[in-house]
Amino acid sequence: MQIMVQDTHYFKQILVLFPGTTNSTVLFSAHFDSVPGSPGASDDGAAITVLLQLARLKSLSQTKSRNSFLLFFNNGEEIGLAGSEALLNSKNYTALVSNIKVFANFEGGGTGGKPILFRTTSSQLTQAYADLPYPHMSSFGGDLLGLLGSYTDYQNYVKAGIPGFDVAYYENRRFYHTPDDSLNNISPSDVQAMGSNALALSKTLLNAEWIDNLKIESKNAFYDHFGGYYPVLISPTFQWSLACVLILFFIASLVYGYFYLYVPFKIPDSLVDPSIKSKKTYFGAHLLIFAFQYYSLGRQR
Known part of the structure; x- marks a missing residue:
């Protein structure tokens, strides 16, 4: 010693x-x-x-x-x-x-x-x-x-x-x-x-x-x-896979939300979850999704 x-x-x-x-x-x-x-x-x-x-x-x-x-x-x-x-x-x-x-x-x-x-x-x-x-x-x-x-x-x-x-x-x-x-x-x-x-x-x-x-x-x-x-x-492979899935979901939900919130009568109310009818709720959810995306991708930096 x-x-x-x-x-x-x-x-x-x-x-x-x-x-x-x-x-x-x-x-x-x-x-x-x-x-x-x-x-x-x-x-x-x-x-x-x-x-x-x-x-x-x-x-x-x-x-x-x-x-x-x-x-x-x-x-x-x-x-x-x-x-x-x-x-x-x-x-x-x-x-x-x-x-x-x-x-x-x-x-x-x-x-x-x-x-x-x-x-x-x-x-x-x-x-x-x-x-x-x-x-x-x-x-x-x-x-x-x-x-x-x-x-x-x-x-x-x-x-x-x-x-x-x-x-x-x-x-x-x-x-x-x-x-x-x-x-x-x-x-x-x-x-x-x-x-x-x-x-x-x-x-x-x-x-x-x-x-x-x-x-x-x-x-x-x-x-x-x-x-x-x-x-x-x-694993890094799973992290990237998860990040890609979240990004695709994010893009799809933006398109879906755009047609529901800004293009009248394109999507019937029966197909929309009542929880996202509030614009604040909708965009709050997207911020949360973005946070998860950022974290998943950020672990690779």
Whole structure:
């Protein structure tokens, strides 16, 4: 086990490396800073607790894994993802960073609840997460966080060309970055869920040869079935097929609506659903259809 302290002159951060039989490295990352006035129990104290427990368990193991294991307790996340950027751009850690084949970032976008996988760089990684004890997942969450203006270290790792996962707490968003992000609003079972998943994920990745060949793919869509443990992975082919069907339906419904709303007596009332007789309802429905089209196509960008 090697413990390293990176001093950026503005802050310090800690790296713990467990060498494997190869230099291929699995990175697990969490940040220990929080915004002023917030205890940061979920953002990101719980994840730090998980990484500390992983370090304890790994240090007790007598068996070397194939891949090296790097635990990154980073700082400065709340000031523009400065900690991960400092590591990735440091000349002192160039060799270490170049060996990283895959990462998992553990975050808090809310306070407590079931941690969710909301971004990943490939369907292969999504499937690996689906096999964990508590595989709660939704790719819609990544888009939603973008709309809310929330960012995580995931962005920096992917920008550096490293494939990986982004996992976070998301419930009770109203307590996020407030004094109420405290131990009162996260339960031991919430921490245990993240810990169980992180431990199982580390066991999967640390002995996997396939991480050497991982690539960052186009966005993939995934979700679990009504919050249960039945993940649904949507292939790119199916996404495009669904998008094409929605576009055709959108065009057909526009033509249908035009003749009904603007060309008198072309279509009998008996053939028209009463629910679309209101123009507001009609165009509201089209906005909803367009939103689904945009999301389906957007996952491919």
